Amino acid sequence: MIQIDALPAFSDNYIWLLQDTANRRCAVVDPGDAAPVLAWLGAHPGWVLADILVTHHHHDHVGGVEALKAASGARVCGPAHERIPARDLALEDNATLQVLGLEFQVMAMPGHTLGHIAYYTAQSPTPLLFSGDTLFAAGCGRLFEGTPEQMHQSLQRLAALPAETLVYCTHEYTLSNLRFARAVEPDSEPVRRRFEDVTRLRADNRISLPSNIGLERLTNPFLRTAEISVKQKADEWKGHSNTSQAAVFAALRSWKDVF
Numbered sequence: 001m002i003q004i005d006a007l008p009a010f011s012d013n014y015i016w017l018l019q020d021t022a023n024r025r026c027a028v029v030d031p032g033d034a035a036p037v038l039a040w041l042g043a044h045p046g047w048v049l050a051d052i053l054v055t056h057h058h059h060d061h062v063g064g065v066e067a068l069k070a071a072s073g074a075r076v077c078g079p080a081h082e083r084i085p086a087r088d089l090a091l092e093d094n095a096t097l098q099v100l101g102l103e104f105q106v107m108a109m110p111g112h113t114l115g116h117i118a119y120y121t122a123q124s125p126t127p128l129l130f131s132g133d134t135l136f137a138a139g140c141g142r143l144f145e146g147t148p149e150q151m152h153q154s155l156q157r158l159a160a161l162p163a164e165t166l167v168y169c170t171h172e173y174t175l176s177n178l179r180f181a182r183a184v185e186p187d188s189e190p191v192r193r194r195f196e197d198v199t200r201l202r203a204d205n206r207i208s209l210p211s212n213i214g215l216e217r218l219t220n221p222f223l224r225t226a227e228i229s230v231k232q233k234a235d236e237w238k239g240h241s242n243t244s245q246a247a248v249f250a251a252l253r254s255w256k257d258v259f
Contacts, residue, residue, distance in 0.1 A: 034064030054078035055132025111151025139177030148250035163214030
């Protein structure tokens, strides 16, 4: 049984800490800062940091990797097609790796960056997805390197995962993403309810994650490009008809960029 906790970093990052409590071994995902992880290890003597999983090369995801590797000797796993500091294992699409007794599948997620990957396992009691900056709760990452077509395809691949899959993304962006979702689907009851729920959580300074794929399908406009009402809003924004789902996605992303 794996326990997962969030270690806050910077202003809105989460470093995900996976804990094998039976064997006192742990792993972290996207440690942009070593300090929160080292503090946790210092407060939990006898625990071993076994693995560091990286989704992409941005500094707020890799900034702590070298220090953690030096302190613990942990195996550093990351995308094969990006420069990842201290990487031991270069991961291609559909590769598998064992982490704390679970088998994870690597999923290529071009869009936010070209080499971005996600980690998925169906071996825990509930499937787990570590999506980095590709799929956010109620949103998605900006396109720094990839094309809208690539990002749309990446998101559709994640949307096809089982509905109960827990989504562990790397930023606390949920409330701002839901404000945009309300603009796209103002009459959506699921979006309204989720906005109210997350507003209460954040007012109490509580985390809004993890999400799950089923909830994202209902409330995340970037996964809802096939919906007529979403296309209509995208068409209004662009001033013309978007003739494909990828074009609808591109319109939504351009709108969100200035929202």
